[in-house]
Amino acid sequence: IEPTWAQICAMGYEIPGMGVIGGDIVAGILDRFDTRIARVLLDEHTGVVVETATTAYLPNKAMRRFIRQRDGHCRFPGCARGAKRCEPDHVIPFSRGGPTAIWNLVALCKHHHRVKHDAGWTLTMTPDGHCTWTDPHHRHYATHPINHHELAA
Structure with a gap:
């Protein structure tokens, strides 16, 4: 609401x-x-941006801004491309019923967006934006949202 x-x-x-x-x-x-x-809610303990949804495939401007602020950069393991140069991607694909909601969207650069869809990688994400990536060999990698408390310090 x-x-x-x-x-x-x-x-x-x-x-x-x-x-x-x-x-x-x-x-x-x-x-x-x-x-x-823009209303930005931060977890008081972690500094992570917490909590918006639409029935459209493409996220609205406020959602894109939220994702950039939460993620800061491409969320693929080891990639540092800034979120402004990334595109929002559905963690649970829209074609499989995944909603266009901030808890189901992640910033990915074009290259890693293709890798996620074509190279056998899988992604899960917690509601607060912590990602677990699994490569084609079943190895796991974690990526985390930006801690805004650390940035402000």
């Missing part, structure tokens, strides 16, 4: 490096300017 703007305003908003501003200030900013606010 997506929150309404009124609910978001009532919660307040945190500006990184500045602190939390009240809902009345958020509402004023939204009323005065053509403002877009």
